[in-house]
Amino acid sequence: MSTRPNDGHEHAGKPHHVDDALPEGAVVDGETLTRAIDDIFDVVVVGSGAAGGTAAYTLASAGLSVGIVEEGPWMRTRDMQEDVHDVFSRVMRMSGLQMLRGKAFMPVLQGRCVGGSTLVNSAIAWRIPEDVVDEWHARFGLGTHITMRALEPQFDALERDLSVSEVSDEVLGENNRLFVEQAKRRGIVTQPMRRYDRGCKGSGQCLTGCPHAAKQGMSVTYVPWTLARGGRIFTSCRVERVDVRGGRARSVLARSATGHHVTVHARYAVVVAASTVQTPNILRRSGVRSRALGRHFQVHPALSLGGLFDRPIEMTFGATQGAESIHFRSTDRFKLETISLPPHLAGARLPGVGYELGSRLAQFGHVAVWAAQVRSRAEGTVGEAWGGGDRIRYSVEEDDLRAARKATALIARMMFEAGAREVWPSIFGVPSILRSIDEVALVDEAPLDPRAYNFIATHLFGAARMGHDASSSVVDPDFRVHDTEGLFVVDSSVFPTNLGVNPQHSIMGMSKLAASRLAARIRGGRIAA
Numbered sequence: 001m002s003t004r005p006n007d008g009h010e011h012a013g014k015p016h017h018v019d020d021a022l023p024e025g026a027v028v029d030g031e032t033l034t035r036a037i038d039d040i041f042d043v044v045v046v047g048s049g050a051a052g053g054t055a056a057y058t059l060a061s062a063g064l065s066v067g068i069v070e071e072g073p074w075m076r077t078r079d080m081q082e083d084v085h086d087v088f089s090r091v092m093r094m095s096g097l098q099m100l101r102g103k104a105f106m107p108v109l110q111g112r113c114v115g116g117s118t119l120v121n122s123a124i125a126w127r128i129p130e131d132v133v134d135e136w137h138a139r140f141g142l143g144t145h146i147t148m149r150a151l152e153p154q155f156d157a158l159e160r161d162l163s164v165s166e167v168s169d170e171v172l173g174e175n176n177r178l179f180v181e182q183a184k185r186r187g188i189v190t191q192p193m194r195r196y197d198r199g200c201k202g203s204g205q206c207l208t209g210c211p212h213a214a215k216q217g218m219s220v221t222y223v224p225w226t227l228a229r230g231g232r233i234f235t236s237c238r239v240e241r242v243d244v245r246g247g248r249a250r251s252v253l254a255r256s257a258t259g260h261h262v263t264v265h266a267r268y269a270v271v272v273a274a275s276t277v278q279t280p281n282i283l284r285r286s287g288v289r290s291r292a293l294g295r296h297f298q299v300h301p302a303l304s305l306g307g308l309f310d311r312p313i314e315m316t317f318g319a320t321q322g323a324e325s326i327h328f329r330s331t332d333r334f335k336l337e338t339i340s341l342p343p344h345l346a347g348a349r350l351p352g353v354g355y356e357l358g359s360r361l362a363q364f365g366h367v368a369v370w371a372a373q374v375r376s377r378a379e380g381t382v383g384e385a386w387g388g389g390d391r392i393r394y395s396v397e398e399d400d401l402r403a404a405r406k407a408t409a410l411i412a413r414m415m416f417e418a419g420a421r422e423v424w425p426s427i428f429g430v431p432s433i434l435r436s437i438d439e440v441a442l443v444d445e446a447p448l449d450p451r452a453y454n455f456i457a458t459h460l461f462g463a464a465r466m467g468h469d470a471s472s473s474v475v476d477p478d479f480r481v482h483d484t485e486g487l488f489v490v491d492s493s494v495f496p497t498n499l500g501v502n503p504q505h506s507i508m509g510m511s512k513l514a515a516s517r518l519a520a521r522i523r524g525g526r527i528a529a
């Protein structure tokens with residue numbers, strides 16, 4: 001059977017997307033709900049992002065009835081806009097203003113909408129590196145359950161379903177091309193990114209939602225495909241807790257944006273996939289008591305540098321992120337990437353104020369932005385703030401800052417070698433504008449102080465760690481919360497460490513593995529209704 005029900009096609013001369021043609025009654029919109037709801041499914045999935053969308057579709061494809069409860073709204077392809085402010089205020093958690101707090105503040109971006117962060121991300125797909133799986137085996141004893149052999153078929157299926165392919169030359173764009181050329185000159189191994197992509201037009205709008213549904217995020221793939229298989233989604237309904245009675249998860253208790261109770265019962269299981277930040281707090285509110293809950297939170301702190309060139313770059317055309325290098329992943333713990341930012345976001349990276357800022361904005365077509373993700377060693381915590389919000393504490397360590405400093409200096413040198421007139425390193429204590437390659441020496445000496453760096457976090461891990469021992473982990477190697485029947489966690493909160501590569505594909509591979517095993521157990525009668 002095709003995995004692509006209701007696929008996009010032309011309709012009366014207009015593009016018609018899969019999220020325009022949803023089965024009647026399959027979406028219960030919490031923004032317009034006028035009464036309480038009580039419903040029942042075989043499995044209830046909390047969250048519709050990378051992990052939740054994948055789990056839901058895998059379970060529905062195994063013939064189980066699936067209800068998805070999602071805190072955010074559904075932004076349809078027809079409603080996508082370029083305006084960063086409008087999009088972020090509708091689909092980003094806290095309109096994009098969520099912060100990690102520690103020795104410094106670090107913004108942490110998360111989608112809060114159908115599709116979760118896959119609506120606003122760059123769709124880069126990386127299989128989990130084998131060294132990470134080996135480390136999980138050596139340090140956490142997961143080798144009997146989490147193996148490359150078990151994960152590879154999941155990745156194969158995901159890549160088929162979601163059309164993972166390399167960025168083509170036609171949509172590479174100048175920002176990406178220049179990076180590849182320069183890296184090659186330096187002997188740095190690069191590759192075109194592999195992305196979830198069906199017909200990218202190079203509009204550079206991944207971060208505000210693809211207006212062509214070419215990016216294969218969850219809101220145009222696994223979520224609608226789940227609904228086509230009889231599933232239902234409750235949007236704009238925030239899960240407050242899972243009702244656990246007699247040691248078993250019974251139902252999910254949510255509240256709609258209009259304030260009504262939404263109670264969704266699970267015959268067999270509740271699968272929590274609300275992300276590394278929200279999942280631990282949902283478990284806490286559900287009465288899960290584990291010393292490990294909320295601990296071992298990790299990120300890949302990311303930094304980016306702008307460079308001003310004489311030649312046109314035009315970041316508005318080309319894959320938002322199209323080229324990368326893991327050349328330094330093992331030796332120096334960072335990964336290099338390109339990123340084409342829209343002017344509203346890149347504006348925050350431009351140096352100067354007033355006239356000076358205005359004149360740089362006028363030259364925006366000549367700006368390139370290259371970035372690095374640090375495989376940080378630091379760990380933080382996730383807890384609940386007074387009033388019920390999420391409180392994340394995290395500070396990078398000195399080793400992480402050394403990696404960040406080295407990556408910044410390398411990118412700055414690459415930009416000058418590629419012909420940049422100015423490079424903007426974004427480190428406090430280093431001039432905001434470097435005008436020659438010799439000045440990059442100032443970056444080599446930059447302070448090792450977390451407050452000096454302009455990090456952002458989009459890759460999140462841990463805080464409900466997997467392991468055998470209930471005193472040091474939250475879920476067992478079958479993704480089940482220790483000592484709780486029918487309660488599973490399938491997002492990257494279960495990852496014992498970060499990865500050093502972009503996480504979505506690994507999250508989906510793990511979620512698919514967990515959901516396939518759960519479906520087999522339910523089908524085999526090993527989980528009683």
Ligand SMILES: Cc1cc2nc3c(=O)[nH]c(=O)nc-3n(C[C@H](O)[C@H](O)[C@H](O)COP(=O)(O)OP(=O)(O)OC[C@H]3O[C@@H](n4cnc5c(N)ncnc54)[C@H](O)[C@@H]3O)c2cc1C
Pocket residue numbers: 046047048049050051052069070071072109110111112113114115116117118120121122123124125126207237238239240273274275276278279282458459460491492502503504505507
């Ligand atoms: C701007 C950006 C760019 C990125 N680029 C890439 C990339 O190119 N490649 C890559 O591999 N990774 C990328 N990432 C990271 C990647 O998107 C995430 O790692 C991945 O989506 C996480 O999956 P998840 O299912 O855990 O969380 P999400 O995808 O964030 O989904 C979690 C969902 O749960 C919902 N939820 C939370 N709490 C509740 C609640 N109480 N009740 C109901 N629902 C709830 C949320 O609203 C959300 O929709 C990027 C992230 C961002 C923000």
